[in-house]
Amino acid sequence: KAGVTQTPRYLIKTRGQQVTLSCSPISGHRSVSWYQQTPGQGLQFLFEYFSETQRNKGNFPGRFSGRQFSNSRSEMNVSTLELGDSALYLCASRGEASSYNSPLHFGNGTRLTVT
Amino acid sequence: AQKITQTQPGMFVQEKEAVTLDCTYDTSDPSYGLFWYKQPSSGEMIFLIYQGSYDQQNATEGRYSLNFQKARKSANLVISASQLGDSAMYFCAMRAIIQGAQKLVFGQGTRLTINP
Numbered sequence: 001k002a003g004v005t006q007t008p009r010y011l012i013k014t015r016g017q018q019v020t021l022s023c024s025p026i027s028g029h030r031s032v033s034w035y036q037q038t039p040g041q042g043l044q045f046l047f048e049y050f051s052e053t054q055r056n057k058g059n060f061p062g063r064f065s066g067r068q069f070s071n072s073r074s075e076m077n078v079s080t081l082e083l084g085d086s087a088l089y090l091c092a093s094r095g096e097a098s099s100y101n102s103p104l105h106f107g108n109g110t111r112l113t114v115t
Numbered sequence: 116a117q118k119i120t121q122t123q124p125g126m127f128v129q130e131k132e133a134v135t136l137d138c139t140y141d142t143s144d145p146s147y148g149l150f151w152y153k154q155p156s157s158g159e160m161i162f163l164i165y166q167g168s169y170d171q172q173n174a175t176e177g178r179y180s181l182n183f184q185k186a187r188k189s190a191n192l193v194i195s196a197s198q199l200g201d202s203a204m205y206f207c208a209m210r211a212i213i214q215g216a217q218k219l220v221f222g223q224g225t226r227l228t229i230n231p
Binding site for chain 2: 035043045058082088107108109111
């Protein structure tokens with residue numbers, strides 16, 4: 001079974017631009033979550049989608065948005081990029097959205113650098 | 116508020132020794148799940164082991180075991196017979212209900228280095 005696939009692996013953008021990151025979950029998984037990882041803040045939850053609906057949202061500004069398609073693939077968009085948006089963005093999927101013991105399975109991440 | 120604390124920023128261990136990575140948590144939710152993840156330099160987060168708040172026995176997965184002490188709110192990861200490939204960042208995480216929604220909260224991580 002293929003794992004979580006994130007594209008692209010690396011991105012370099014300039015301030016003010018926007019960026020779209022893509023995530024394909026494990027086949028059969030309907031829940032997709034996004035996390036931002038930085039050395040200073042660690043892993044921070046961005047949002048979670050389940051069956052094309054946003055279920056949870058972290059404390060990020062409205063410049064960060066996402067969506068999920070009918071095939072469970074998800075995209076994350078960041079508009080008006082700032083230097084502080086430079087981070088590793090991790091996507092994760094899981095099979096049972098409501099179960100406590102269902103682990104998240106992560107992709108390799110997209111490393112975004114904003115210059 | 117739900118919180119995970121990992122007090123060891125870094126650890127150095129000789130190959131083949133056992134190592135314990137500390138994790139304490141704080142939650143008022145009676146139902147929660149605790150997870151450990153490994154993050155090699157490649158960036159991928161690899162799920163290692165899970166412990167549920169109502170589980171009576173400590174979880175084990177191969178060389179990984181979880182020392183779950185509910186009263187002390189600790190969930191330490193024990194790696195037996197460490198290997199060079201165990202060198203990585205290790206994150207403890209808790210799934211809990213936060214503001215009515217189920218979320219996963221991560222600790223700051225511990226960087227483990229296995230020396231030959």
